[in-house]
Amino acid sequence: MSLTEHIELEELQSRIHRARRLVVLTGAGMSAESGIPTFRDAMTGLWSRFDPAALASEEGFRADPARVWAWYVERREGVRQAEPNAGHRALADYARRHPGRLTVITQNVDDLHQRAGHTDTIRLHGDILADQWLDPCPRRGGPPCETEWARPGQPPHCNECGNLVRPAVVWFGENLPLAALNAAEAAAMGADLMLVVGTSGAVWPAAGLAARARRAGAWVAIVNPHPSEIDGDADQIVRGTAAGVLPVLLAAG
Numbered sequence: 001m002s003l004t005e006h007i008e009l010e011e012l013q014s015r016i017h018r019a020r021r022l023v024v025l026t027g028a029g030m031s032a033e034s035g036i037p038t039f040r041d042a043m044t045g046l047w048s049r050f051d052p053a054a055l056a057s058e059e060g061f062r063a064d065p066a067r068v069w070a071w072y073v074e075r076r077e078g079v080r081q082a083e084p085n086a087g088h089r090a091l092a093d094y095a096r097r098h099p100g101r102l103t104v105i106t107q108n109v110d111d112l113h114q115r116a117g118h119t120d121t122i123r124l125h126g127d128i129l130a131d132q133w134l135d136p137c138p139r140r141g142g143p144p145c146e147t148e149w150a151r152p153g154q155p156p157h158c159n160e161c162g163n164l165v166r167p168a169v170v171w172f173g174e175n176l177p178l179a180a181l182n183a184a185e186a187a188a189m190g191a192d193l194m195l196v197v198g199t200s201g202a203v204w205p206a207a208g209l210a211a212r213a214r215r216a217g218a219w220v221a222i223v224n225p226h227p228s229e230i231d232g233d234a235d236q237i238v239r240g241t242a243a244g245v246l247p248v249l250l251a252a253g
């Protein structure tokens, strides 16, 4: 690390120390050091190996439920085997030391922030470990669908109306959960300082939160080993990784 980078990191540490309302927006890079693949990293990103339209859209699921379900079953297993990294733990420890001062907004659908101990994370894109029904129950006013496990490898379905179960994540073309989006926007507008960690800034509306925070007066710092599409929305860029930088930035004291 150069002297300049060291000085800039120290300045950011003191900004964090002074901040009363710290907001951290995380993306897939936050979980990369836990072994969960990102989406757009060259070669290793999921979208360099799989077609998002076929596997992360309602149309793709309706076209081939078994294929999409199998992909999510495999991704779920990867999440369950992963462990929170030092970055997740640094955020959870900071929240414990400074109750009410930190808001974490994540685009990630894994549960690593929660398993590190940060339980009130704002989840913009849902929860890969949870299920939801694909359609409203067609039996108007009847009891909710009952899940009846179908043949292995097929998504569960209701044995009375045939409704399918799908992962409780936001797919391309779908709206974000309104309560989560409103909470994220309110947090961004009220932030003294926003850290943007491990996101390419390729997907909206999450990608717009940094600019929103900055327009409202926050200092915005990006933590990412590579350039992102929203570097121009930041006051400061820290070229480093989540597990390497966050424990330094959020150290006690």
Ligand code: APR
Binding pocket: 026, 027, 028, 029, 030, 032, 033, 038, 039, 040, 041, 045, 107, 108, 125, 197, 198, 199, 200, 201, 202, 203, 223, 224, 225, 226, 227, 228, 240, 241, 242, 243
């Ligand atoms: N620490 C910090 N950042 C990292 C690390 C790391 N160890 N490793 C990679 N990165 C950065 C990459 O440089 C990249 O900028 O993380 C970013 C990951 O970008 P994406 O793969 O595009 O993930 P993300 O920005 O979260 O994608 C947003 O797109 O496909 C949808 O719903 C999906 O939530 C996802 C959304």
